[in-house]
Structure formats: C-alpha cells, structure tokens
Amino acid sequence: MVRENPGWGYRRVHGELTTLGIEIVPSTIWEILKQEGLDPAPERASTTWADFLRSQANALPACDFIETITLNGQRQYVLAVIEHATRRVRVLGTTAHPSATWVSQAMKNFVMDLDDAGCRARYLIRDRDEKFPALMDEILAEAGIKTLCTGIRMPRMNSIMERWVQSCRRELLDRCLLWNEHHLRHALREYEHFYNQHRAHQGLNQAAPLRPVPAPITDPKRITDLNICRRDRLGGVLHEYSHAA
Template sequence: MLLRLAYLGVTNAFAMLRLLPMTDRDKDAEILALRHQVTVLERQLGKDRIRFTPSDRAFLAALLHRLPLHVLRKLRLLVRPDTVLRWHRNLVKRRHAASCRPKRLGRPRTVHSIRILVLRLVKENPSWGYRRLHGELLVLGVKVGASTVWEILKEAGIDPAPERNSSTWTGFLRSQADALLACDFMETVTLSGVRMYVLVVIEHGSRRIRVLGATTHPSASWVAQAAKNLVMDLEDLGCRARFMIRDRTASSPPSSMPYSRTQESTSSSAASRCQG
C-alpha cells in the first residue's frame, strides 16, 4: 500500500506541474471534460459500485479532507463527501494506533538458526548437557546464554539436566566403536571328525568379521602370529582400532593373547565376554 501511495503522489505531483503553464480557461475546460467523463462512467455503471483500493482511498482522503463540506458537496465525485471524510478519519486512526502500539515485552525470541543448531548438536551428541552445548556454541562463535540453551531444550521436550552428561558403559562402547576390536575362539568339527579352533575378530565400527585362522592346537605362538598378521592388515587399511576385547573365561582354549604392540599400537583387554 505504501508503495502504491507513493506512486500516486509522484504521478499527481507531475500532473500539477503540467497545470502551471495552463491558463484558467484551459483548466476550466479540462475540469468540465473530467466532470462529463465522470457522468458518463456513472451512467454506464448504473447501480454497480466502484471499488477503491486502500491506496486510492488514502490519496483522495489526504487530498480532499481540507475542503469544507459544502465545497465537497459541489464537487463531482464518485463517492459521497461523507465517505471521503470517513476515509480520512480511518486513516488518522490507523496512524495513531501504529504510533501507540506497545512494544513487545521481555527478551526477543532466539534466532531460529541458533535453535536449529542447538537441536542438531544434542541430536548428534545425546550425552551432552546444556552446559556442554553452551560451551560448544561459544567455540563455534555463537554468543548465547546457558539459560537460553536450557529453554531451547525444554521447549523441544529434551531433558537439559546435568545428569545427561554421565555416560554408561553401553554408551561409551557405542561412541568408541571405531576404536574397538573383539576376538574369541569358535569350535567346529570337520567332516572327518577333527575338532578345530577358529580365531575370529569383529570390528565393532563396521561389524565386519575377520577369520584369523583355524588350528587343532591353538598355542600361544600361533595366536601371537595371528595377532601380528591382523595388525599388519589393519595398518594397511588405515584402521583406527586401538583396543582389543577378549574372552578370559575357562571355556576358552588353553592359550591367551600374549602379543601386544609396544610402539605402533596400544592393546587393552577387558573382562567383557564377546561371543563369536
């Protein structure tokens, strides 16, 4: 509406400049011609009403409200003079209401992009609390208060309590899956009736199973050689595994995992059981 009103003001200003070199006789002739055209338009429309846009109403009200009512009644208008005055009163009311409208109280709402970022971080890191999230946002250059992060999590139905920072053994294993390997022996009997012990390893990150070898007598030296072969294969593949989980139960064959890398890698055993 404001753009349309500005356009009407500019075009009519140029129209007034066009009237300056005209004589009074020429102006009277143009006025009579315009009045006659209004009469023809009313005759053709009949009972149909002409619809004015809000910008048209505002322009006519601003242009004609200074004229006395008896002068307005003498003009050849498409609407009644009372209608023009009503348009002007409504225009003044809207302007007054806009200037007196109270400002919004309280803090402004958090920027939508920050809310999306907080929810994305907590989705990718479910163990983080609101203080950890607040610290990560500061690292990213996003300046927002810790209480704001708390409110975002509460509004999204996510518990922002600090207890969420404590991790369980299951959560630790899931987050460190790429660095974990697990090994165990599997027994099988061949068609000839010979009992074989198969050493298998699982990569927790990809769930890939590796068969390191099979033997009837899993000695310590045999297991050590199989472990060396595994380490060389993992180095060639660029694997990031750093820990090995092995079985220590009595059901395992009489051998252990004596091989551990001293320089190239770190090996760690846990008391957890990994079934083959």
C-alpha cells in the first residue's frame, strides 16, 4: 500500500490502518517510510497556489475583463491589469468589440508600460475567457512573461483581480450613469488615478499603490487645528481628503 501511494503522509497511512482495525504507533509508520526512502510528510515540501502567489508577488500581475452597459444600450468590455505586490491597477482600455487584434495591442501597450516603469514580470494570471487570444500569450512570452490560466470556475485563483473588479463595480460602475464609451473611459481614468494615488488599502497597511503612508502627526496642536479639504471626482462619486495648503 505504501509503495502504491508515495504521496500519502504518515498520518493518513495511520488513519487508513486504523479504519482496517490495525493498531500501530504513528512513529513506527514514520520509521518504516523513512527506511523505504519515502518522505513521511511529502505535503510539507509541496508548493501550494497560495505559496506561489506570495513568493512571486513582486513579478506577478493579473488581468481580467469587466462587462458593463452604458445608457445608450451598448455593452462595453473593460480590460484591466493589477500588480499583486503593489496593487497598482492599469486600465488597458474599453471597447464594444474585444477582438483578438484589440486585445493583442492592449497587451503590447502593457508590456511597453512595464518596460518604461522599470517593472519586471515573470507571470501573468488570467482566466480561460475566449476573449484572450493565443497571440496575446505569444506577445507576453516574447517579453519573458509566462501566462498562467486559472482553473475552470475557480475565481479564487485570481482573487486579487476579482477583488478589484468588485471594488470597481461597487465604487464606480454601480454609482455612475455612464452615457457612452467616451464617458466610460473618462470615468475609468478618474477611478484608476483615485485607486492608485489615494485610496487606502488594508493589505498595504492603509497605503495606496503609488502613495506611502504619511508620517503620523504627533504634535497635539496640529491635531487640534486640523484644516482638511475634500476634492470630489466624477461629481462627488469619489472623495479625496487632504490637508489644506
């Protein structure tokens, strides 16, 4: 049984023997596995998906499409990319017709943007949406970026991107009356700037992707005499607070 199932840990072997009415001390199973040249706890040496995401976060962006409908009845497809380590978002564009040519050009622009920003990426996570053409993977491969496809109906494998999609819907798309594609692009540019430059993120200890946390105010007088101003974006859909000059 042990030779047929080398991936089993010793605790599982002990459990299976117990169900058969065979009593044996777990440490004895450990010694037998070691004598046979088998790792008594192979799962400890394996790499989980979560381990991979953490270890490659600095070189790991993810992408996805968001669908929305404007007031003129046109369905729009928004393509966005997020960096796992910094949570920086890049909205690559929006279109009513996400053809292979359009998606491929958007990825070329993304690769050039990474080069200009001095960012390195080794992998790109995406789902198995048919809107992602094979040419897109070839463009990324030429730039040294390997495409990783998530499992079927497993959105948690792309959880950081999915979380941004939820934020974009809740904070922008569900709160705006977007007239047409031009208006949608304007709203997405505003939200991208807000998300990267101002919005606090719990996963970044309340910093923003492109803004560090400021030094805390320790002078009681400054706290008493705070002068805060608010800047509204998109007619008040988004609010930014800062110290008045």
